[in-house]
Amino acid sequence: MLAVVKKRRTNKRLFEIKGDIPENIVDYFKAQYGTDFEILSEADELIDIFETEWFKKTSKTVTPGENIKIYRQNLGLTQAQLGKRLGNFSKQNISDMENGRRGISKEIAKKLSLIFEMSIERFL
The missing domain is CATH 1.10.260.40 (lambda repressor-like DNA-binding domains)
Structure with missing residues (x-):
């Protein structure tokens, strides 16, 4: 399991925790960070948004x-x-x-x- 906390309107991660995370720790982060907290499974594929065609096209505007x-x-x-x-x-x-x-x-x-x-x- 991978737990991630992100800044608003960016893809910058403030920090991440990998491994077997106890449920009480996950609950704490959910309470502290709300929608900025995300749990990713090992199967989730992460891409760098700055490398996508969509971002390159959109950022020019x-x-x-x-x-x-x-x-x-x-x-x-x-x-x-x-x-x-x-x-x-x-x-x-x-x-x-x-x-x-x-x-x-x-x-x-x-x-x-x-x-x-x-x-x-x-x-x-």
């Missing part, structure tokens, strides 16, 4: 603003909190970037890449 929103939500940040991390940006400024009404400068893209630990290209 995602805008830099949509990336900001996705990564912000993954970290559990509000628009106001992200604005503070970027240096006194208002909630409206962040909303405008996410919705394509405001451009993203190279300087801001660099800050975003550091905050989200992602490549700067995702925000340009």
Whole structure:
């Protein structure tokens, strides 16, 4: 048995436990992580989504603003909190970037890449 806990809206695993897992441990993880907890049998085939044609095609249509929103939500940040991390940006400024009404400068893209630990290209 393989137990997996994932971050929201990503395929990153926070951790995994392999082997014969006691039922009380499984129950604990279900209570703590809810729908983010997954049990995989040995027969389940895992694929890397980043290598699929669907992902390659879909990722080309995602805008830099949509990336900001996705990564912000993954970290559990509000628009106001992200604005503070970027240096006194208002909630409206962040909303405008996410919705394509405001451009993203190279300087801001660099800050975003550091905050989200992602490549700067995702925000340009």
